[in-house]
Amino acid sequence: MVQNYYEEIPKIKLISECFVKPTHVGVANGAPNEPHYLRTIDLITLTVNPMQKGLLFDTKPHNLRSHFLPNLKKSLAFALNHFYTLSGQLVTQKFPDEHACCLYVDCNSGPGARFIHACVEYRVSDIVSSVDVHPIVASFFDLGEKSINSDGHTRPLLSVQVTELLDGIFIGFTMNHCLADGTSLWHFISTLSEIFGQLNDQKEVNYDVVSITKKPIFKTLFFDHEYGPGPIPKLPYVEPNEFKFRYDPGPLRVRIFHFSSKSISMLKAQANEECGLHNNISSFQALCGLMWRSITRSRNLRPDYEVKFAVAINARPRLDPPLSPEYFRSFYVTAKCVYKAGDLLSNGLGQAALLINQIIKMYDDEGTRRVLKQYEEQPSIHRPVFNSSNGNPKAGIFIAGSSKFDTYGPEFGLGRAIAVLGGYVNMDDGKLVMNPGRDGDGSVDVEVVLKPETMNALELDEEFMSFTT
Known part of the structure; x- marks a missing residue:
């Protein structure tokens, strides 16, 4: 049965x-008394939802309430010593004379991270056997309460929810996207698991004996690759109603498609052969090309209709010298291109992958700096990429996530998770999220969000379904 992602859930x-606060405010990184200003690149996501990712385990600790949960809370408090911005609160500073405002994190007076313990009468098999992502999953994050990043003025910037199932548990993380991106989110989750592994049910733990492998970096970086306090970044707004935006995309289906390492290798080989190139097209670009073409075909658009492709790219390794992956910010750029539907479908996988290859190549050190400079000089706030206000059908896809994230590394003493799932956040027709497959070895899971009629057509697309399992 097709499930509506937004239908009433059990x-x-x-x-x-x-609420959990750091055990020692500022011990690890010297949490500043002065404001932690958000740069203009951080504020692009001000009116979209926070990030939500969680791990489903088919193991339920027998001592869940007496030991597991207290240790996880304790681990969270230790982690917040390092990731201190996550325990703070968003504050807006207004400059009426300039018709501008700036946002910063007050790192010392926030509520801390929200810690939720919930339960539901479902088995793990009920979740993983669902064709579409099960509607109950939305309630595994902040109890299903919807918010946007700007709500961080009154809501916590981080929440952790542990949901008991009948035979397993789900640990869901909700993190404000203005403070972090996917790279930073998984950095935090991995560190929390690392700390959890060091506590071992100890009632009293000295802070000095808890160590972490990768400490977050909070220094402010500017487009010219220099650190320092710099000027206060300002947005051209004074009141929240000038920029706040909430979006309801209507009925959608959300399904995860699995691509084995063999399928990925076949896609890559086919794309390179069609282009006459030798491994210049990456596995990721070939997979994106398949998704773009398959979804466009499923939408049954006019041949002259322009179809969009956009992909979020981690900006850290694009700089020269590259920026540390421990740089804890929302630090990505979006590569985009447009092509006519008829040409996209008639020219084959290789041409689609080559177009994607070319726009990603544009984001070398020079191209990335140019975009970062534009963010600084012309601040803007994100609106849904493919929102159509003129009645025309949506014709784009947006790729987020990464198959390179260490999503199955954090185990919290429970063994390897059996699934990585997202919440309700930023769902729109054509939104795709890449995650590594559980079996590793280059396999990929793609979470696909589409209108029901488009998803139905995609499931009948022979070329697409021949590559997925």
């Missing part, structure tokens, strides 16, 4: 909730 039972 009730989830709240058992308890609290």
